[in-house]
Amino acid sequence: MRYLAIALLCLLPTVAFAGEAKDLADDPVMERRMIQLAEKVRCLVCQSEAVASSHSDWSNDVRQIMRDKMKEGASDQEILDMLVERFGKSVLFDPPVDKETFPLWAAPFILLLIGVAVLFFQLRKRRETVPESTLSPEAHRRAAALLNEEDNK
Amino acid sequence: MMRFILPFVVFAVLAVFLYIGLGRDPREVPSPLIGKPAPAFSLPLLHDAKKQISVQDMKGQVWLLNVWASWCGACKDEHPVLMDLASQGIVPVLGLNYKDKREDGEAVLRKAGDPYTLTLFDADGKVGFDYGVYGVPETYVIDKEGVIRDKLIGAVTPQNLRDRILPLLEELKKK
Numbered sequence: 001m002r003y004l005a006i007a008l009l010c011l012l013p014t015v016a017f018a019g020e021a022k023d024l025a026d027d028p029v030m031e032r033r034m035i036q037l038a039e040k041v042r043c044l045v046c047q048s049e050a051v052a053s054s055h056s057d058w059s060n061d062v063r064q065i066m067r068d069k070m071k072e073g074a075s076d077q078e079i080l081d082m083l084v085e086r087f088g089k090s091v092l093f094d095p096p097v098d099k100e101t102f103p104l105w106a107a108p109f110i111l112l113l114i115g116v117a118v119l120f121f122q123l124r125k126r127r128e129t130v131p132e133s134t135l136s137p138e139a140h141r142r143a144a145a146l147l148n149e150e151d152n153k
Numbered sequence: 154m155m156r157f158i159l160p161f162v163v164f165a166v167l168a169v170f171l172y173i174g175l176g177r178d179p180r181e182v183p184s185p186l187i188g189k190p191a192p193a194f195s196l197p198l199l200h201d202a203k204k205q206i207s208v209q210d211m212k213g214q215v216w217l218l219n220v221w222a223s224w225c226g227a228c229k230d231e232h233p234v235l236m237d238l239a240s241q242g243i244v245p246v247l248g249l250n251y252k253d254k255r256e257d258g259e260a261v262l263r264k265a266g267d268p269y270t271l272t273l274f275d276a277d278g279k280v281g282f283d284y285g286v287y288g289v290p291e292t293y294v295i296d297k298e299g300v301i302r303d304k305l306i307g308a309v310t311p312q313n314l315r316d317r318i319l320p321l322l323e324e325l326k327k328k
Binding site: 044045057065088089 | 183184185186252278282283284285287288
């Protein structure tokens with residue numbers, strides 16, 4: 001009897017939290033589509049987390065709105081457009097390339113180009129400054145002889 | 154000499170950028186709604202569920218829309234500032250009670266005072282979503298044509314009221 005009571009007690013916390021799992025839609029196919037789409041959307045209240053994986057209240061709302069819109073027959077693009085309209089392009093992890101976001105997209109490549117150019121000029125300058133060889137023919141012969149000796153041992 | 158100056162300059166530029174970055178709030182995303190017509194809504198009042206208010210009802214006036222909730226901590230900080238603003242009667246301040254329980258919202262206003270000309274009740278947050286609300290409090294400045302002119306994310310403070318909101322309100326009222 002006591003063991004039964006303990007077992008029941010262990011169940012209590014689970015029972016208490018059971019009410020909160022309200023997220024799953026009735027349609028698993030749509031739920032998968034919704035999660036896939038929510039992966040592309042930034043959670044604005046958590047930073048650097050997708051709406052798909054965030055537990056914040058705001059993300060819950062966004063997921064619910066995505067479900068509602070999908071039920072109404074909206075396409076993925078329409079849903080993303082609706083979010084951008086309200087929260088700006090930064091709500092997407094991959095913001096579209098346009099006039100405003102072009103510097104953001106181009107910056108890594110421009111920096112890479114600058115780096116390559118600097119490296120190129122540095123290497124060329126070094127080749128110019130390092131003297132070719134100052135050894136006399138006599139010294140060359142001696143060096144070769146020493147190296148051979150080393151090999152023969 | 155160049156080989157010492159160049160890295161130092163690069164370092165200095167980087168340090169300046171990082172320093173500016175430190176002072177910025179990453180949560181403050183510029184709203185794409187600024188310069189656009191305020192999204193339409195028709196909402197019941199917090200105090201009177203039978204009365205509906207829409208954006209059209211505010212046409213011809215410069216007004217503030219302040220999004221708040223009883224569960225929001227920063228809203229308590231800005232409350233006295235709003236009370237002060239309301240007492241000056243410069244523009245109508247509409248409250249949007251966002252994702253709240255009616256009795257909780259009413260209790261706050263009863264206890265701490267009611268700075269709002271009207272309080273709209275947005276129980277499920279649908280209107281808040283249309284306005285791009287992602288954290289409360291948020292405050293919108295809307296002009297006579299019903300266009301959103303500014304959006305303040307976070308609490309209204311005496312500083313941002315004086316430096317940012319009041320000058321804009323004065324300018325918009327003259328138009």
